Amino acid sequence: MKALAWHGKSDIRCESVPDPVLEDSRDAIIKVTSCAICGSDLHIFDGMIPSMQHGDIVGHETMGEVVEVGRDCKTLKPGDRVVVPFSIACGECFFCQRGFYSGCERSNRNREQAVKMWGNSPAGLHGYSHMLGGYAGGQAEYLRVPYADVGPIKVPSNLTDDQALFLSDIFPTGYMAAEFCNIQPGDTIAIWGCGPVGQMAIRSAFLLGAERVIAIDTVPERLALARAGGALTLDFLEEDIYDRIMELTHGRGADACIDAVGTEADSASSFYARIDRLKVATFMGTDRPHVLRQAIHCCRNFGTVSVVGVYGGFLDKIPMGSAINRGLTFHMAQTPVQRYMPRLLERIEKGEFDPSFVITHKGRLEDGPDFYKTFRDKKDGCIKVVLNP
The missing domain is CATH 3.40.50.720 (NAD(P)-binding Rossmann-like Domain)
Structure with missing residues:
Protein backbone atom coordinates (compact mmCIF):
# COMPACT_ATOMS: atom_id res chain seq x y z
CA MET A 1 0.00 0.00 0.00
CA LYS A 2 0.95 3.67 -0.19
CA ALA A 3 1.64 5.63 2.98
CA LEU A 4 3.34 8.80 4.20
CA ALA A 5 6.53 7.91 6.05
CA TRP A 6 8.97 9.94 8.14
CA HIS A 7 12.65 9.96 7.14
CA GLY A 8 14.01 12.83 9.21
CA LYS A 9 13.42 16.52 9.78
CA SER A 10 11.35 18.07 6.96
CA ASP A 11 11.42 14.74 5.10
CA ILE A 12 8.02 13.06 4.68
CA ARG A 13 7.76 10.68 1.71
CA CYS A 14 4.91 8.89 0.00
CA GLU A 15 6.15 5.35 -0.53
CA SER A 16 5.09 1.72 -0.81
CA VAL A 17 4.99 -0.19 2.48
CA PRO A 18 3.60 -3.60 3.56
CA ASP A 19 -0.14 -3.78 4.13
CA PRO A 20 -1.15 -4.02 7.81
CA VAL A 21 -2.41 -7.34 9.16
CA LEU A 22 -4.39 -8.36 12.22
CA GLU A 23 -2.03 -8.83 15.17
CA ASP A 24 -4.58 -9.34 17.95
CA SER A 25 -8.09 -10.73 18.19
CA ARG A 26 -9.47 -7.25 19.04
CA ASP A 27 -7.86 -5.58 16.01
CA ALA A 28 -9.57 -4.22 12.92
CA ILE A 29 -8.18 -3.20 9.54
CA ILE A 30 -9.59 0.01 8.08
CA LYS A 31 -9.50 1.01 4.42
CA VAL A 32 -8.79 4.73 4.76
CA THR A 33 -11.14 7.03 2.87
CA SER A 34 -10.02 10.32 4.46
CA CYS A 35 -7.13 11.42 6.65
CA ALA A 36 -5.75 14.80 7.67
CA ILE A 37 -2.51 16.51 8.55
CA CYS A 38 -2.64 17.78 12.14
CA GLY A 39 -0.70 20.65 13.68
CA SER A 40 0.97 18.13 16.00
CA ASP A 41 2.15 16.22 12.90
CA LEU A 42 4.17 19.34 12.14
CA HIS A 43 6.09 18.78 15.40
CA ILE A 44 7.22 15.47 13.87
CA PHE A 45 7.94 17.15 10.53
CA ASP A 46 10.07 19.79 12.29
CA GLY A 47 12.07 17.17 14.18
CA MET A 48 10.68 18.12 17.60
CA ILE A 49 9.43 14.65 18.59
CA PRO A 50 11.94 12.14 20.00
CA SER A 51 12.13 8.41 19.24
CA MET A 52 10.93 8.59 15.65
CA GLN A 53 12.49 6.02 13.31
CA HIS A 54 13.08 6.14 9.55
CA GLY A 55 10.08 4.73 7.72
CA ASP A 56 7.55 5.36 10.49
CA ILE A 57 4.07 5.87 9.03
CA VAL A 58 2.60 9.12 10.32
CA GLY A 59 -0.89 10.53 10.85
CA HIS A 60 -3.57 10.22 13.51
CA GLU A 61 -6.73 11.80 12.02
CA THR A 62 -8.30 8.97 10.08
CA MET A 63 -11.60 7.49 8.99
CA GLY A 64 -12.63 4.80 6.58
CA GLU A 65 -14.35 1.48 5.99
CA VAL A 66 -13.78 -1.65 8.06
CA VAL A 67 -12.45 -4.47 5.87
CA GLU A 68 -11.40 -7.06 8.45
CA VAL A 69 -11.93 -7.66 12.17
CA GLY A 70 -10.42 -9.99 14.76
CA ARG A 71 -12.59 -12.69 16.29
CA ASP A 72 -13.03 -10.79 19.58
CA CYS A 73 -13.97 -7.46 18.03
CA LYS A 74 -17.73 -7.74 18.41
CA THR A 75 -18.73 -4.10 17.86
CA LEU A 76 -17.59 -3.77 14.24
CA LYS A 77 -18.08 -5.70 11.04
CA PRO A 78 -16.72 -5.36 7.50
CA GLY A 79 -18.45 -2.54 5.68
CA ASP A 80 -18.90 -0.32 8.74
CA ARG A 81 -17.86 3.28 8.19
CA VAL A 82 -15.92 4.60 11.18
CA VAL A 83 -13.84 7.44 12.58
CA VAL A 84 -10.73 6.32 14.48
CA PRO A 85 -9.67 8.23 17.64
CA PHE A 86 -6.02 9.28 17.69
CA SER A 87 -5.34 7.67 21.08
CA ILE A 88 -5.49 3.91 21.59
CA ALA A 89 -7.40 2.63 24.63
CA CYS A 90 -8.17 -0.81 26.01
CA GLY A 91 -11.48 0.16 27.61
CA GLU A 92 -10.81 -1.97 30.70
CA CYS A 93 -8.03 -0.40 32.79
CA PHE A 94 -8.35 2.04 35.73
CA PHE A 95 -8.28 5.12 33.50
CA CYS A 96 -10.45 3.83 30.66
CA GLN A 97 -13.13 2.81 33.15
CA ARG A 98 -13.21 6.43 34.37
CA GLY A 99 -13.38 7.90 30.85
CA PHE A 100 -9.72 9.00 30.78
CA TYR A 101 -8.93 7.01 27.64
CA SER A 102 -5.82 8.98 26.74
CA GLY A 103 -4.31 7.77 30.03
CA CYS A 104 -4.83 4.07 29.18
CA GLU A 105 -2.42 1.89 31.17
CA ARG A 106 -2.18 -0.89 28.58
CA SER A 107 -1.96 0.55 25.09
CA ASN A 108 1.54 2.05 25.11
CA ARG A 109 3.67 -0.98 24.33
CA ASN A 110 6.81 1.11 24.92
CA ARG A 111 5.62 2.60 28.18
CA GLU A 112 9.08 2.34 29.80
CA GLN A 113 10.36 5.05 27.44
CA ALA A 114 7.53 7.37 28.43
CA VAL A 115 8.04 6.67 32.14
CA LYS A 116 11.67 7.77 31.89
CA MET A 117 10.59 11.05 30.29
CA TRP A 118 7.39 11.89 32.17
CA GLY A 119 7.31 9.76 35.32
CA ASN A 120 4.39 7.73 33.98
CA SER A 121 2.96 6.78 30.61
CA PRO A 122 -0.10 8.00 28.73
CA ALA A 123 -1.90 5.91 26.11
CA GLY A 124 -0.33 4.78 22.89
CA LEU A 125 -1.01 6.97 19.84
CA HIS A 126 -1.41 6.29 16.15
CA GLY A 127 1.51 7.59 14.09
CA TYR A 128 3.32 9.41 16.88
CA SER A 129 6.78 8.15 17.90
CA HIS A 130 8.04 4.99 19.53
CA MET A 131 7.88 6.56 22.98
CA LEU A 132 4.10 6.35 22.54
CA GLY A 133 3.94 2.83 21.18
CA GLY A 134 5.43 3.07 17.70
CA TYR A 135 2.05 2.35 16.08
CA ALA A 136 1.69 2.96 12.36
CA GLY A 137 -0.35 6.03 11.51
CA GLY A 138 -3.34 6.64 9.32
CA GLN A 139 -1.93 8.73 6.46
CA ALA A 140 -2.05 5.55 4.42
CA GLU A 141 -4.35 3.41 2.33
CA TYR A 142 -4.99 1.02 5.23
CA LEU A 143 -4.67 1.22 9.02
CA ARG A 144 -4.53 -1.42 11.75
CA VAL A 145 -6.61 -0.33 14.74
CA PRO A 146 -5.79 -2.02 18.07
CA TYR A 147 -8.64 -2.40 20.60
CA ALA A 148 -11.02 -1.65 17.75
CA ASP A 149 -14.00 -2.70 19.87
CA VAL A 150 -13.37 0.40 22.04
CA GLY A 151 -12.15 3.22 19.85
CA PRO A 152 -13.80 3.69 16.43
CA ILE A 153 -17.25 5.22 16.22
CA LYS A 154 -19.69 4.35 13.45
CA VAL A 155 -20.66 7.19 11.11
CA PRO A 156 -24.20 7.39 9.68
CA SER A 157 -24.53 7.39 5.92
CA ASN A 158 -26.08 10.87 5.79
CA LEU A 159 -22.83 12.50 6.96
CA THR A 160 -19.91 13.16 4.62
CA ASP A 161 -16.32 12.28 5.45
CA ASP A 162 -15.56 15.99 5.73
CA GLN A 163 -18.22 16.40 8.43
CA ALA A 164 -17.12 13.37 10.47
CA LEU A 165 -13.33 13.13 10.06
CA PHE A 166 -12.38 15.67 12.70
CA LEU A 167 -14.10 13.66 15.44
CA SER A 168 -10.76 11.80 15.41
CA ASP A 169 -8.93 14.68 17.12
CA ILE A 170 -9.34 18.41 16.50
CA PHE A 171 -13.08 18.82 17.15
CA PRO A 172 -12.98 16.97 20.51
CA THR A 173 -9.72 18.75 21.38
CA GLY A 174 -11.11 22.21 20.66
CA TYR A 175 -14.36 21.38 22.44
CA ALA A 333 -4.80 16.87 28.71
CA GLN A 334 -4.21 14.84 25.64
CA THR A 335 -7.85 14.55 24.66
CA PRO A 336 -9.67 11.36 25.71
CA VAL A 337 -11.39 11.45 22.32
CA GLN A 338 -13.53 8.37 22.94
CA ARG A 339 -15.24 10.27 25.79
CA TYR A 340 -16.33 13.10 23.49
CA MET A 341 -17.06 11.37 20.18
CA PRO A 342 -20.67 10.26 20.80
CA ARG A 343 -21.97 13.61 22.03
CA LEU A 344 -20.12 15.59 19.35
CA LEU A 345 -21.33 13.25 16.61
CA GLU A 346 -24.85 13.98 17.88
CA ARG A 347 -24.23 17.74 17.58
CA ILE A 348 -23.05 17.25 13.98
CA GLU A 349 -26.10 15.13 13.14
CA LYS A 350 -28.41 17.80 14.60
CA GLY A 351 -26.76 20.49 12.49
CA GLU A 352 -25.41 22.36 15.53
CA PHE A 353 -21.80 22.12 14.35
CA ASP A 354 -20.14 21.35 11.00
CA PRO A 355 -16.39 20.85 11.47
CA SER A 356 -15.72 20.85 7.72
CA PHE A 357 -15.56 24.68 7.70
CA VAL A 358 -11.86 24.48 8.54
CA ILE A 359 -10.80 22.55 5.40
CA THR A 360 -8.84 24.65 2.91
CA HIS A 361 -6.83 22.07 0.93
CA LYS A 362 -7.54 18.57 -0.40
CA GLY A 363 -5.45 16.07 -2.31
CA ARG A 364 -4.13 12.53 -2.59
CA LEU A 365 -1.52 10.77 -0.48
CA GLU A 366 1.01 11.57 -3.19
CA ASP A 367 0.39 15.27 -2.51
CA GLY A 368 1.08 14.82 1.20
CA PRO A 369 4.80 15.73 1.30
CA ASP A 370 4.14 19.04 -0.47
CA PHE A 371 1.12 19.74 1.73
CA TYR A 372 3.24 19.22 4.85
CA LYS A 373 5.47 22.07 3.67
CA THR A 374 2.52 24.25 2.68
CA PHE A 375 0.83 23.75 6.05
CA ARG A 376 4.04 24.27 8.05
CA ASP A 377 4.95 27.43 6.14
CA LYS A 378 1.34 28.75 6.27
CA LYS A 379 1.34 29.29 2.51
CA ASP A 380 -1.56 29.51 0.07
CA GLY A 381 -4.02 30.26 2.87
CA CYS A 382 -3.57 26.74 4.25
CA ILE A 383 -5.44 26.05 7.48
CA LYS A 384 -6.36 22.35 7.21
CA VAL A 385 -5.37 19.63 4.74
CA VAL A 386 -7.48 16.53 4.03
CA LEU A 387 -6.08 13.65 1.96
CA ASN A 388 -8.20 11.03 0.21
CA PRO A 389 -6.16 7.87 -0.49
Whole structure:
Protein backbone atom coordinates (compact mmCIF):
# COMPACT_ATOMS: atom_id res chain seq x y z
CA MET A 1 0.00 0.00 0.00
CA LYS A 2 0.95 3.67 -0.19
CA ALA A 3 1.64 5.63 2.98
CA LEU A 4 3.34 8.80 4.20
CA ALA A 5 6.53 7.91 6.05
CA TRP A 6 8.97 9.94 8.14
CA HIS A 7 12.65 9.96 7.14
CA GLY A 8 14.01 12.83 9.21
CA LYS A 9 13.42 16.52 9.78
CA SER A 10 11.35 18.07 6.96
CA ASP A 11 11.42 14.74 5.10
CA ILE A 12 8.02 13.06 4.68
CA ARG A 13 7.76 10.68 1.71
CA CYS A 14 4.91 8.89 0.00
CA GLU A 15 6.15 5.35 -0.53
CA SER A 16 5.09 1.72 -0.81
CA VAL A 17 4.99 -0.19 2.48
CA PRO A 18 3.60 -3.60 3.56
CA ASP A 19 -0.14 -3.78 4.13
CA PRO A 20 -1.15 -4.02 7.81
CA VAL A 21 -2.41 -7.34 9.16
CA LEU A 22 -4.39 -8.36 12.22
CA GLU A 23 -2.03 -8.83 15.17
CA ASP A 24 -4.58 -9.34 17.95
CA SER A 25 -8.09 -10.73 18.19
CA ARG A 26 -9.47 -7.25 19.04
CA ASP A 27 -7.86 -5.58 16.01
CA ALA A 28 -9.57 -4.22 12.92
CA ILE A 29 -8.18 -3.20 9.54
CA ILE A 30 -9.59 0.01 8.08
CA LYS A 31 -9.50 1.01 4.42
CA VAL A 32 -8.79 4.73 4.76
CA THR A 33 -11.14 7.03 2.87
CA SER A 34 -10.02 10.32 4.46
CA CYS A 35 -7.13 11.42 6.65
CA ALA A 36 -5.75 14.80 7.67
CA ILE A 37 -2.51 16.51 8.55
CA CYS A 38 -2.64 17.78 12.14
CA GLY A 39 -0.70 20.65 13.68
CA SER A 40 0.97 18.13 16.00
CA ASP A 41 2.15 16.22 12.90
CA LEU A 42 4.17 19.34 12.14
CA HIS A 43 6.09 18.78 15.40
CA ILE A 44 7.22 15.47 13.87
CA PHE A 45 7.94 17.15 10.53
CA ASP A 46 10.07 19.79 12.29
CA GLY A 47 12.07 17.17 14.18
CA MET A 48 10.68 18.12 17.60
CA ILE A 49 9.43 14.65 18.59
CA PRO A 50 11.94 12.14 20.00
CA SER A 51 12.13 8.41 19.24
CA MET A 52 10.93 8.59 15.65
CA GLN A 53 12.49 6.02 13.31
CA HIS A 54 13.08 6.14 9.55
CA GLY A 55 10.08 4.73 7.72
CA ASP A 56 7.55 5.36 10.49
CA ILE A 57 4.07 5.87 9.03
CA VAL A 58 2.60 9.12 10.32
CA GLY A 59 -0.89 10.53 10.85
CA HIS A 60 -3.57 10.22 13.51
CA GLU A 61 -6.73 11.80 12.02
CA THR A 62 -8.30 8.97 10.08
CA MET A 63 -11.60 7.49 8.99
CA GLY A 64 -12.63 4.80 6.58
CA GLU A 65 -14.35 1.48 5.99
CA VAL A 66 -13.78 -1.65 8.06
CA VAL A 67 -12.45 -4.47 5.87
CA GLU A 68 -11.40 -7.06 8.45
CA VAL A 69 -11.93 -7.66 12.17
CA GLY A 70 -10.42 -9.99 14.76
CA ARG A 71 -12.59 -12.69 16.29
CA ASP A 72 -13.03 -10.79 19.58
CA CYS A 73 -13.97 -7.46 18.03
CA LYS A 74 -17.73 -7.74 18.41
CA THR A 75 -18.73 -4.10 17.86
CA LEU A 76 -17.59 -3.77 14.24
CA LYS A 77 -18.08 -5.70 11.04
CA PRO A 78 -16.72 -5.36 7.50
CA GLY A 79 -18.45 -2.54 5.68
CA ASP A 80 -18.90 -0.32 8.74
CA ARG A 81 -17.86 3.28 8.19
CA VAL A 82 -15.92 4.60 11.18
CA VAL A 83 -13.84 7.44 12.58
CA VAL A 84 -10.73 6.32 14.48
CA PRO A 85 -9.67 8.23 17.64
CA PHE A 86 -6.02 9.28 17.69
CA SER A 87 -5.34 7.67 21.08
CA ILE A 88 -5.49 3.91 21.59
CA ALA A 89 -7.40 2.63 24.63
CA CYS A 90 -8.17 -0.81 26.01
CA GLY A 91 -11.48 0.16 27.61
CA GLU A 92 -10.81 -1.97 30.70
CA CYS A 93 -8.03 -0.40 32.79
CA PHE A 94 -8.35 2.04 35.73
CA PHE A 95 -8.28 5.12 33.50
CA CYS A 96 -10.45 3.83 30.66
CA GLN A 97 -13.13 2.81 33.15
CA ARG A 98 -13.21 6.43 34.37
CA GLY A 99 -13.38 7.90 30.85
CA PHE A 100 -9.72 9.00 30.78
CA TYR A 101 -8.93 7.01 27.64
CA SER A 102 -5.82 8.98 26.74
CA GLY A 103 -4.31 7.77 30.03
CA CYS A 104 -4.83 4.07 29.18
CA GLU A 105 -2.42 1.89 31.17
CA ARG A 106 -2.18 -0.89 28.58
CA SER A 107 -1.96 0.55 25.09
CA ASN A 108 1.54 2.05 25.11
CA ARG A 109 3.67 -0.98 24.33
CA ASN A 110 6.81 1.11 24.92
CA ARG A 111 5.62 2.60 28.18
CA GLU A 112 9.08 2.34 29.80
CA GLN A 113 10.36 5.05 27.44
CA ALA A 114 7.53 7.37 28.43
CA VAL A 115 8.04 6.67 32.14
CA LYS A 116 11.67 7.77 31.89
CA MET A 117 10.59 11.05 30.29
CA TRP A 118 7.39 11.89 32.17
CA GLY A 119 7.31 9.76 35.32
CA ASN A 120 4.39 7.73 33.98
CA SER A 121 2.96 6.78 30.61
CA PRO A 122 -0.10 8.00 28.73
CA ALA A 123 -1.90 5.91 26.11
CA GLY A 124 -0.33 4.78 22.89
CA LEU A 125 -1.01 6.97 19.84
CA HIS A 126 -1.41 6.29 16.15
CA GLY A 127 1.51 7.59 14.09
CA TYR A 128 3.32 9.41 16.88
CA SER A 129 6.78 8.15 17.90
CA HIS A 130 8.04 4.99 19.53
CA MET A 131 7.88 6.56 22.98
CA LEU A 132 4.10 6.35 22.54
CA GLY A 133 3.94 2.83 21.18
CA GLY A 134 5.43 3.07 17.70
CA TYR A 135 2.05 2.35 16.08
CA ALA A 136 1.69 2.96 12.36
CA GLY A 137 -0.35 6.03 11.51
CA GLY A 138 -3.34 6.64 9.32
CA GLN A 139 -1.93 8.73 6.46
CA ALA A 140 -2.05 5.55 4.42
CA GLU A 141 -4.35 3.41 2.33
CA TYR A 142 -4.99 1.02 5.23
CA LEU A 143 -4.67 1.22 9.02
CA ARG A 144 -4.53 -1.42 11.75
CA VAL A 145 -6.61 -0.33 14.74
CA PRO A 146 -5.79 -2.02 18.07
CA TYR A 147 -8.64 -2.40 20.60
CA ALA A 148 -11.02 -1.65 17.75
CA ASP A 149 -14.00 -2.70 19.87
CA VAL A 150 -13.37 0.40 22.04
CA GLY A 151 -12.15 3.22 19.85
CA PRO A 152 -13.80 3.69 16.43
CA ILE A 153 -17.25 5.22 16.22
CA LYS A 154 -19.69 4.35 13.45
CA VAL A 155 -20.66 7.19 11.11
CA PRO A 156 -24.20 7.39 9.68
CA SER A 157 -24.53 7.39 5.92
CA ASN A 158 -26.08 10.87 5.79
CA LEU A 159 -22.83 12.50 6.96
CA THR A 160 -19.91 13.16 4.62
CA ASP A 161 -16.32 12.28 5.45
CA ASP A 162 -15.56 15.99 5.73
CA GLN A 163 -18.22 16.40 8.43
CA ALA A 164 -17.12 13.37 10.47
CA LEU A 165 -13.33 13.13 10.06
CA PHE A 166 -12.38 15.67 12.70
CA LEU A 167 -14.10 13.66 15.44
CA SER A 168 -10.76 11.80 15.41
CA ASP A 169 -8.93 14.68 17.12
CA ILE A 170 -9.34 18.41 16.50
CA PHE A 171 -13.08 18.82 17.15
CA PRO A 172 -12.98 16.97 20.51
CA THR A 173 -9.72 18.75 21.38
CA GLY A 174 -11.11 22.21 20.66
CA TYR A 175 -14.36 21.38 22.44
CA MET A 176 -12.49 20.01 25.46
CA ALA A 177 -10.37 23.17 25.58
CA ALA A 178 -13.56 25.24 25.89
CA GLU A 179 -15.19 22.81 28.30
CA PHE A 180 -12.15 23.07 30.58
CA CYS A 181 -12.92 26.79 30.94
CA ASN A 182 -16.13 26.15 32.91
CA ILE A 183 -17.80 28.91 30.90
CA GLN A 184 -20.41 31.02 32.68
CA PRO A 185 -22.84 33.56 31.15
CA GLY A 186 -21.01 36.78 30.30
CA ASP A 187 -17.53 35.18 30.19
CA THR A 188 -14.71 36.38 27.96
CA ILE A 189 -12.47 33.60 26.66
CA ALA A 190 -9.06 34.39 25.14
CA ILE A 191 -7.62 31.83 22.72
CA TRP A 192 -4.02 31.79 21.51
CA GLY A 193 -3.70 30.15 18.09
CA CYS A 194 -6.22 30.24 15.25
CA GLY A 195 -5.11 27.03 13.62
CA PRO A 196 -7.56 24.12 13.30
CA VAL A 197 -7.81 23.38 17.05
CA GLY A 198 -8.11 27.08 17.88
CA GLN A 199 -10.91 27.45 15.33
CA MET A 200 -12.78 24.54 16.91
CA ALA A 201 -12.22 26.06 20.36
CA ILE A 202 -13.60 29.44 19.25
CA ARG A 203 -16.85 27.96 18.03
CA SER A 204 -17.07 25.52 20.94
CA ALA A 205 -16.69 28.38 23.43
CA PHE A 206 -19.68 30.14 21.90
CA LEU A 207 -21.56 26.83 21.79
CA LEU A 208 -20.97 26.47 25.54
CA GLY A 209 -22.20 29.97 26.34
CA ALA A 210 -19.29 32.42 26.12
CA GLU A 211 -20.32 36.02 25.54
CA ARG A 212 -17.06 37.04 23.89
CA VAL A 213 -14.06 35.24 22.42
CA ILE A 214 -10.75 36.99 21.79
CA ALA A 215 -8.64 35.11 19.23
CA ILE A 216 -4.90 35.75 18.88
CA ASP A 217 -2.74 34.96 15.84
CA THR A 218 -0.93 36.77 13.03
CA VAL A 219 -1.85 34.78 9.90
CA PRO A 220 -4.47 36.80 7.95
CA GLU A 221 -6.46 33.79 6.74
CA ARG A 222 -6.66 32.34 10.23
CA LEU A 223 -7.73 35.64 11.74
CA ALA A 224 -10.39 36.04 9.05
CA LEU A 225 -11.77 32.56 9.75
CA ALA A 226 -11.81 33.36 13.48
CA ARG A 227 -13.81 36.53 12.81
CA ALA A 228 -16.21 34.50 10.68
CA GLY A 229 -16.78 32.38 13.79
CA GLY A 230 -17.69 35.45 15.83
CA ALA A 231 -14.35 36.15 17.54
CA LEU A 232 -12.72 39.51 18.14
CA THR A 233 -9.21 39.08 16.73
CA LEU A 234 -5.80 40.41 17.79
CA ASP A 235 -2.62 40.26 15.71
CA PHE A 236 0.31 39.67 18.07
CA LEU A 237 2.74 41.30 15.66
CA GLU A 238 0.66 44.48 15.50
CA GLU A 239 -0.27 45.12 19.13
CA ASP A 240 0.67 44.22 22.68
CA ILE A 241 -1.60 41.32 23.61
CA TYR A 242 -1.47 41.81 27.37
CA ASP A 243 -2.28 45.52 27.09
CA ARG A 244 -5.17 44.91 24.67
CA ILE A 245 -6.74 42.15 26.75
CA MET A 246 -6.53 44.30 29.85
CA GLU A 247 -8.10 47.16 27.94
CA LEU A 248 -10.91 44.94 26.62
CA THR A 249 -11.64 43.51 30.07
CA HIS A 250 -11.33 46.78 32.01
CA GLY A 251 -8.11 45.69 33.69
CA ARG A 252 -9.45 42.40 35.02
CA GLY A 253 -8.16 39.88 32.45
CA ALA A 254 -9.93 37.15 30.50
CA ASP A 255 -12.12 34.78 32.50
CA ALA A 256 -10.27 31.87 30.91
CA CYS A 257 -7.33 31.56 28.53
CA ILE A 258 -6.78 28.70 26.08
CA ASP A 259 -3.30 27.78 24.81
CA ALA A 260 -4.00 26.11 21.45
CA VAL A 261 -0.43 26.65 20.22
CA GLY A 262 1.91 24.58 22.38
CA THR A 263 5.62 24.18 21.94
CA GLU A 264 6.18 25.87 18.58
CA ALA A 265 5.10 29.44 19.37
CA ASP A 266 6.16 32.01 16.75
CA SER A 267 9.61 33.27 17.69
CA ALA A 268 8.89 36.68 16.14
CA SER A 269 6.27 37.45 18.76
CA SER A 270 8.64 38.78 21.44
CA PHE A 271 12.21 38.91 22.69
CA TYR A 272 11.50 36.05 25.12
CA ALA A 273 10.02 33.93 22.34
CA ARG A 274 13.27 34.38 20.39
CA ILE A 275 15.22 33.32 23.48
CA ASP A 276 13.03 30.21 23.72
CA ARG A 277 13.85 29.30 20.13
CA LEU A 278 17.57 29.82 20.75
CA LYS A 279 17.45 27.56 23.81
CA VAL A 280 15.77 24.77 21.84
CA ALA A 281 18.24 25.14 18.96
CA THR A 282 21.20 24.87 21.34
CA PHE A 283 19.69 22.00 23.38
CA MET A 284 19.29 24.21 26.46
CA GLY A 285 15.54 23.62 26.48
CA THR A 286 12.92 21.27 25.06
CA ASP A 287 9.95 23.57 24.40
CA ARG A 288 9.04 27.17 23.55
CA PRO A 289 6.38 28.16 26.10
CA HIS A 290 5.94 31.86 25.29
CA VAL A 291 2.19 31.49 24.73
CA LEU A 292 1.66 29.72 28.05
CA ARG A 293 3.48 32.51 29.90
CA GLN A 294 1.33 35.14 28.22
CA ALA A 295 -1.89 33.23 28.85
CA ILE A 296 -1.09 33.09 32.57
CA HIS A 297 -0.48 36.83 32.75
CA CYS A 298 -3.64 37.64 30.76
CA CYS A 299 -5.97 35.48 32.87
CA ARG A 300 -8.04 37.15 35.58
CA ASN A 301 -7.63 36.29 39.25
CA PHE A 302 -9.16 32.87 40.00
CA GLY A 303 -9.56 32.24 36.27
CA THR A 304 -8.70 29.13 34.27
CA VAL A 305 -5.79 28.39 31.93
CA SER A 306 -6.74 25.59 29.52
CA VAL A 307 -3.82 23.95 27.73
CA VAL A 308 -4.38 21.73 24.67
CA GLY A 309 -1.35 22.80 22.65
CA VAL A 310 1.28 20.04 22.70
CA TYR A 311 4.31 20.30 24.99
CA GLY A 312 6.85 17.52 25.23
CA GLY A 313 9.37 18.19 27.96
CA PHE A 314 10.46 20.82 30.47
CA LEU A 315 9.26 24.41 30.30
CA ASP A 316 11.46 27.34 31.30
CA LYS A 317 10.53 30.50 33.21
CA ILE A 318 6.85 29.72 33.75
CA PRO A 319 5.37 32.45 36.04
CA MET A 320 4.12 30.15 38.77
CA GLY A 321 4.27 33.01 41.25
CA SER A 322 1.61 34.79 39.23
CA ALA A 323 -0.51 31.65 38.96
CA ILE A 324 -0.31 30.76 42.66
CA ASN A 325 -0.79 34.23 44.09
CA ARG A 326 -3.76 34.96 41.83
CA GLY A 327 -5.48 31.61 42.28
CA LEU A 328 -5.39 30.29 38.71
CA THR A 329 -6.66 26.84 37.80
CA PHE A 330 -4.80 24.84 35.14
CA HIS A 331 -6.66 22.22 33.14
CA MET A 332 -4.85 20.25 30.44
CA ALA A 333 -4.80 16.87 28.71
CA GLN A 334 -4.21 14.84 25.64
CA THR A 335 -7.85 14.55 24.66
CA PRO A 336 -9.67 11.36 25.71
CA VAL A 337 -11.39 11.45 22.32
CA GLN A 338 -13.53 8.37 22.94
CA ARG A 339 -15.24 10.27 25.79
CA TYR A 340 -16.33 13.10 23.49
CA MET A 341 -17.06 11.37 20.18
CA PRO A 342 -20.67 10.26 20.80
CA ARG A 343 -21.97 13.61 22.03
CA LEU A 344 -20.12 15.59 19.35
CA LEU A 345 -21.33 13.25 16.61
CA GLU A 346 -24.85 13.98 17.88
CA ARG A 347 -24.23 17.74 17.58
CA ILE A 348 -23.05 17.25 13.98
CA GLU A 349 -26.10 15.13 13.14
CA LYS A 350 -28.41 17.80 14.60
CA GLY A 351 -26.76 20.49 12.49
CA GLU A 352 -25.41 22.36 15.53
CA PHE A 353 -21.80 22.12 14.35
CA ASP A 354 -20.14 21.35 11.00
CA PRO A 355 -16.39 20.85 11.47
CA SER A 356 -15.72 20.85 7.72
CA PHE A 357 -15.56 24.68 7.70
CA VAL A 358 -11.86 24.48 8.54
CA ILE A 359 -10.80 22.55 5.40
CA THR A 360 -8.84 24.65 2.91
CA HIS A 361 -6.83 22.07 0.93
CA LYS A 362 -7.54 18.57 -0.40
CA GLY A 363 -5.45 16.07 -2.31
CA ARG A 364 -4.13 12.53 -2.59
CA LEU A 365 -1.52 10.77 -0.48
CA GLU A 366 1.01 11.57 -3.19
CA ASP A 367 0.39 15.27 -2.51
CA GLY A 368 1.08 14.82 1.20
CA PRO A 369 4.80 15.73 1.30
CA ASP A 370 4.14 19.04 -0.47
CA PHE A 371 1.12 19.74 1.73
CA TYR A 372 3.24 19.22 4.85
CA LYS A 373 5.47 22.07 3.67
CA THR A 374 2.52 24.25 2.68
CA PHE A 375 0.83 23.75 6.05
CA ARG A 376 4.04 24.27 8.05
CA ASP A 377 4.95 27.43 6.14
CA LYS A 378 1.34 28.75 6.27
CA LYS A 379 1.34 29.29 2.51
CA ASP A 380 -1.56 29.51 0.07
CA GLY A 381 -4.02 30.26 2.87
CA CYS A 382 -3.57 26.74 4.25
CA ILE A 383 -5.44 26.05 7.48
CA LYS A 384 -6.36 22.35 7.21
CA VAL A 385 -5.37 19.63 4.74
CA VAL A 386 -7.48 16.53 4.03
CA LEU A 387 -6.08 13.65 1.96
CA ASN A 388 -8.20 11.03 0.21
CA PRO A 389 -6.16 7.87 -0.49
